[in-house]
Amino acid sequence: MTLCRPPPMIFVTKVLRSCLWAILLCVMLAQPVYGGGWSFALQQGRMGIDLPDYENDAWKAVGIRAKVVNSIQASSEQLRVTFKPGSHLAIGRVDGPGVELHNVRVNLGGVGLTVELGGSDPLPERTRIDGQLSVDIGELTHPRLIPQRWRFEGMVHGALAGLELNGRLESGAGLALDLSLRNQFDDEVIANLRLSGAAQAAGNVLSATLNDWPELLSLDSGELVLETSLRIQPGAPLTLDARLEFTEVSGIVDRTAVTGLSGRLLLGLEDGEVSAGLRDFWVKEVDSGIGVGPIRLLADYQAEVASPLAGKLALHQATADFLGGRLRIAPRTVDFSAQPWHLPLEVYDLSLERVLQLYPTEGLSGTGRLTGRLPIRVTQSGVEVERGTLFAEAPGGVLTMPADRLRALLGGSDAMALVVQALQNFHYSVLSSTIHYDEKGKLSLGVKLEGENPDYRGGQPVVLNINLEEDIPALLTSLQLSGRVNEAVTERVRERLKQSGQEAVP
Structure with missing residues (x-):
């Protein structure tokens, strides 16, 4: 995915917010208007709405239709719309930079909208949404991903001006990520992703999800934890911080056995530069026929986003036990551009x-x-x-x-x-x-x-x-x-x- 563009779930959130706003306006316009103090209740309302195509920042959603089954509690002070089972938002296709989402369905049953009718703040800030939400993507295609179904299940809450989603994002192959997303209206987007579990299971689902997963890489044991934070601001490139933690991970890379890998890999993306760092990095043994290890590494890497493989590697520590003795590379900086x-x-x-x-x-x-x-x-x-x-x-x-x-x-x-x-x-x-x-x-x-x-x-x-x-x-x-x-x-x-x-x- 292009680094300066929002990921698909963020765009789907923007579509959801715009469509909920349109649905809410339709509901409000369909209700009678009274003067002075008043109240109104509707236990079961039904509505089908065809919505216009939506475009935002090189993304486009077409074929948008909403089916709404709702109950309404309204007074001169507040309007509360509760979406009942069967309410959903359907999007035929979403196109973005190198990405296509087909047959997107947002299930709204159990979600509620509350509008404070008094006050001087803009209406989107006085409109709140809360409840359980699921998003089903029939197929997501991207050059780096194996085409398959994706699904989000979680909670949504906040004002329409700043929705928050918290839940679980899962691929058809079983890759499960904890997702937390906060989207400020026309402002920054912050997303946090977390993957944790047994290395063998993670390797299996990643190989069935990522096109670029090395064919001859297999993980046998150990634990993995991946935590990623994304920040997107209008007119600015994406900012990323990630931490991948290994605990006693073992596996095979081509014809080399790796045993007992532990430590942290830190990744960053900011101001047009990508950075990486190895911390507390320790491998019990790397064996291609001649065993080397334990291996201890401490290093930092920095490069321009435009040429990420032409940066500079600063080796602070590189030592290994070998054949009863020891190997060492003295601290130095390696320039990969030359x-x-x-x-x-x-x-x-x-x-x-x-x-x-x-x-x-x-x-x-x-x-x-x-x-x-x-x-x-x-x-x-x-x-x-x-x-x-x-x-x-x-x-x-x-x-x-x-x-x-x-x-x-x-x-x-x-x-x-x-x-x-x-x-x-x-x-x-x-x-x-x-x-x-x-x-x-x-x-x-x-x-x-x-x-x-x-x-x-x-x-x-x-x-x-x-x-x-x-x-x-x-x-x-x-x-x-x-x-x-x-x-x-x-x-x-x-x-x-x-x-x-x-x-x-x-």
């Missing part, structure tokens, strides 16, 4: 033992801790790492691997035979590696080792330089197929490999 984006990733105290466990090669093990820096570079082509470094912390550690596995990994040349013998029980004091990762997922490692094998040539010092390459997407696919993420991810990977004609074997 590529490439640079995110220097600092690596602390990784467990070499856990790093080696990622490879599907049996018998490979080691001890030691790794520290370094990975200068991440993001472009339109993908993610790259240039001239990254990792090195082992003192005093080093031990690398061991069966000879047959080493021969399969390194080859059978005479030069490699020496390396195979040395690495079967290698006590290293120096382990360092240069790292390059390209946008196609190819990881290149230049590894330097210094140390000795006590069982090889009497512990003679050995210096080794080894170049290794790894296809990271293929490695992740292998880990996902091994069931190390969860069954749902494994099944998605198998299905994707089947569709591409590849063998789904880890």
Whole structure:
């Protein structure tokens, strides 16, 4: 929906107010007029009214007809009209910016209108409405919404100059929102929306309501609360404040499992700028085959409404536990309007033992801790790492691997035979590696080792330089197929490999 235009329920409220005013005038004109003090009562009145089309701020309602069954209590001081069951307002179609509403029916049974006939205030301010109201929209269509029925059930009260609605708005798919709406006559409109409940149920109804809901996003557990406040003023753009709160939310995004997401996402729209903020944001684990977490984030984002994806991201905190160590991006500001984006990733105290466990090669093990820096570079082509470094912390550690596995990994040349013998029980004091990762997922490692094998040539010092390459997407696919993420991810990977004609074997 266009940000500067009122949402459909607000326009329907304006139509309702105008139509009630027209109905009231018809009722008043149909009653006898007395001089001085008088009173009048009508227990059952019936009236059918064809009303003219209504237009307001690029919106138009056509085919408006009212059917009224009412009772009237009137005196020289006050007029009270009570709409009985069967009273309704029907609108054939409502057209707005990118929006169409078909077969709108406003049920008025149980609603009352009270007019104070004395006083000097304008009549709309002396006319009040109260009671239970329901609005049924046969079908609402919008490019971002799946066409379906919508229904509002709640209470209406206030003067015709400033109606208030409080109740529940529900889609045909079951998306239920608490709605509070206040509409001042020819003045500002304030609407508050609230969605709360189990994340799994919310994900199901959102996927059946929103066209843009990611096909490969599913929520399994946790709680969600969404609170949104909208403010519309004549001649001014829409103002929005929203808060989305996560509590232990878990689910799957494509082939990645997300566990225990908690925190708050704050959204704002004001003066032509959109803002977002992450507060108390914590994820227990993100697992695409290699688990990362807990992850802790604190960040703010700001951009122009005209180019919402070209703003600036201020990272205040970005840390994660990883393979027994820790990852960190130092506080910085990233300008998304200019590529490439640079995110220097600092690596602390990784467990070499856990790093080696990622490879599907049996018998490979080691001890030691790794520290370094990975200068991440993001472009339109993908993610790259240039001239990254990792090195082992003192005093080093031990690398061991069966000879047959080493021969399969390194080859059978005479030069490699020496390396195979040395690495079967290698006590290293120096382990360092240069790292390059390209946008196609190819990881290149230049590894330097210094140390000795006590069982090889009497512990003679050995210096080794080894170049290794790894296809990271293929490695992740292998880990996902091994069931190390969860069954749902494994099944998605198998299905994707089947569709591409590849063998789904880890």
